[in-house]
Amino acid sequence: MKKKSLAIIMGALMAFSVVGCGSSEKPSETVEAAEVASSAEEAVVEASEEASETSTEEAEYSEVTIDNYNLTTTYSQKPEKVVCLSLNSAEIIAALGEADSVMAIQNGNNTVADLLPEYAEALKDVDIPESINTGMPPTLEAMLELAPDLVAMNGYYFYVPFFGTVEDYQNNNINLYVTEGSYVENCSIENTYNDILNLGKIFGKEAKAQELVDGMKQSFADVESKVKDAEKVDVMAFDSISEDGLYTIAGGVGLEEELLEMAGANNVFADVESDFSTVSIEEIVERNPQYIIIHEYTNAENDAQTKIDALKAMKELSDVDAVKNDNFIVVKMMQVTPGLQNVDFVESVADAIH
Numbered sequence: 001m002k003k004k005s006l007a008i009i010m011g012a013l014m015a016f017s018v019v020g021c022g023s024s025e026k027p028s029e030t031v032e033a034a035e036v037a038s039s040a041e042e043a044v045v046e047a048s049e050e051a052s053e054t055s056t057e058e059a060e061y062s063e064v065t066i067d068n069y070n071l072t073t074t075y076s077q078k079p080e081k082v083v084c085l086s087l088n089s090a091e092i093i094a095a096l097g098e099a100d101s102v103m104a105i106q107n108g109n110n111t112v113a114d115l116l117p118e119y120a121e122a123l124k125d126v127d128i129p130e131s132i133n134t135g136m137p138p139t140l141e142a143m144l145e146l147a148p149d150l151v152a153m154n155g156y157y158f159y160v161p162f163f164g165t166v167e168d169y170q171n172n173n174i175n176l177y178v179t180e181g182s183y184v185e186n187c188s189i190e191n192t193y194n195d196i197l198n199l200g201k202i203f204g205k206e207a208k209a210q211e212l213v214d215g216m217k218q219s220f221a222d223v224e225s226k227v228k229d230a231e232k233v234d235v236m237a238f239d240s241i242s243e244d245g246l247y248t249i250a251g252g253v254g255l256e257e258e259l260l261e262m263a264g265a266n267n268v269f270a271d272v273e274s275d276f277s278t279v280s281i282e283e284i285v286e287r288n289p290q291y292i293i294i295h296e297y298t299n300a301e302n303d304a305q306t307k308i309d310a311l312k313a314m315k316e317l318s319d320v321d322a323v324k325n326d327n328f329i330v331v332k333m334m335q336v337t338p339g340l341q342n343v344d345f346v347e348s349v350a351d352a353i354h
Contacts, residue, residue, distance in 0.1 A: 061204045068198060069155060069178035071166065078204055079150035079175070083143065085132070086179055087115065088339025089152035092196055094119035095212055095340060096205040099126070104146055106132045109297040109333040116340065140164030143174075150175045152199070154337075155183035177202065181338035187255050187275075189220070192338040212340065219343045220262055223350050227264030233353040235265045235329075236289035236322070237336070239276060241310060246278035250293075256336045263349035265291075281316050291353055292322040293329045295336060304330045329353075 065074045078101070084090035085106045093102055094115070099122035105112060112123055131145065132138035137160045143151065155178045157163045169176055177199065180191035193213045200209020237250035237260070250256045251272030260267050268287035269279065292311065296304040308328050317323045329352045335345035 064201045064204075066177070066198050066202060068180070069166075069176065069183060071176065073175050073177075075175070075202055079202065081146075081148045082150045082152060083132070083146055083148040085138070085151060085153035085157065086337075086339075087112070087334050088337060088341070089177070089179060089195070089199070090123055090126075091115045091119045091340055092199050092212075093152065093203070094122045096200055096203050096208050098203045098205065099123050101203070102126050103148060104129050104132065106138065107299055109299055111298055114298050114332050114334060116344075136160075137163045140168055143169075144172055148174055150177060150202070152177045152179075154179050179338055181255055186253050187338065188258050189216075189255065189342065192216075192255070192342055195338055196340075216340070216343050220346060223346050224262055224264075227350055227354050230264050230354045232264055232266040233291060234268050234287070234289045234321075235260065235291045235293055235349070235353065236268050236284065236287065237293040237295065238307065238311070239295045240307070242278055246280060247284060248276055248278050250336070251275055251277045255338060255342070259336065259342055259346050260349065263346045264354055265349055281314060285316060285320060288320055290321045290325075291327045291329055293331060293349065295333045296330050297333055 061078050063074060063076045065072060078098075080101055081103045082093065082101050083104045083106075084093065084102055085108075087105065087108055087110055090102055090105050090112075093099065099119070102123060104127045105123065107128060112120055112126070112128070114120075115123065129142075129146065131142040137157045139162045143164070151169065151174060153176065158165065166176065180194050181187040184191050193216070196212050197206070197209050200206045200212075237256055239248040239250070241247055249269050249272070250260075250267065251274040252267060252270035253273055254275030256275065257267055257270060268289045269277070269283075272279070294304050294307050296307075300306075311317055311323055311328075322328065329349060331345050331348060332341070335341040335348075
């Protein structure tokens with residue numbers, strides 16, 4: 001930006017000098033020269049202001065210390081080479097107006113196309129390297145090859161030995177921001193807010209981060225106001241069928257349970273003390289949900305429909321209200337993990353069941 005501004009200034013000064021060199025112009029030429037000189041002066045002023053604004057932005061970044069994942073990290077400058085191993089983190093960074101800071105993204109269970117339209121557009125040209133999009137957590141070697149200055153990620157990656165340790169990244173001058181909902185026990189929407197506010201501090205966009213959080217709170221309040229007098233509707237949040245024939249569902253602990261309550265839904269497995277657990281087909285029949293929420297993994301072809309077809313094909317489930325009445329609600333998996341689209345989940349569920 002500064003080099004471009006300097007070039008504009010120099011170009012303008014050169015134009016001004018050329019105009020001022022002659023002394024035998026005709027009157028019309030004198031007027032034309034004056035106009036060129038005026039334009040040159042305006043270009044100098046504009047470029048100077050542009051350079052000043054850039055310098056001010058840089059000067060305005062204040063050192064910030066963030067406590068996250070039992071790490072205390074001090075940032076003396078805004079990250080410029082961010083690798084996002086969480087789409088939700090990429091979306092938040094784009095919403096802060098910092099999409100240009102993102103150098104690479106791992107898609108995970110969803111893809112960049114599943115982001116809110118304005119942020120998908122902002123991130124559409126970001127690299128999706130094969131080295132970190134293998135369907136598995138990336139290796140430490142693949143991450144070091146990218147040489148980021150910040151990795152925004154979920155804590156689950158550290159359970160995989162080949163991803164490396166916190167120390168491996170620190171020793172290579174790579175900062176880490178770990179989504180709170182991926183390591184805080186019994187996480188809530190407050191952890192989503194904390195992620196947004198912390199990333200806002202890291203990028204020097206605290207006011208914008210607060211604006212995003214306030215907007216989410218208002219959206220949730222609007223939905224809760226609409227459904228407060230409505231009778232709660234029995235739902236089951238379904239993720240997948242395991243190899244042993246058990247059904248992975250959302251239990252009564254963690255973020256999704258809180259989001260369901262906001263939407264005026266009653267999770268029929270709220271008594272299961274886990275965020276995700278497996279249940280038998282008999283338990284589903286006994287609980288008889290009126291609606292089944294399908295977690296869609298858009299990185300797999302026809303994932304949602306495949307899951308719906310599998311449920312409808314089970315004879316034992318034919319009398320379950322949700323199956324019998326074809327009451328399925330499809331949500332992107334990223335909407336039930338901490339991020340901006342938690343709002344979309346609550347709104348879509350509330351609209352479907354009330």
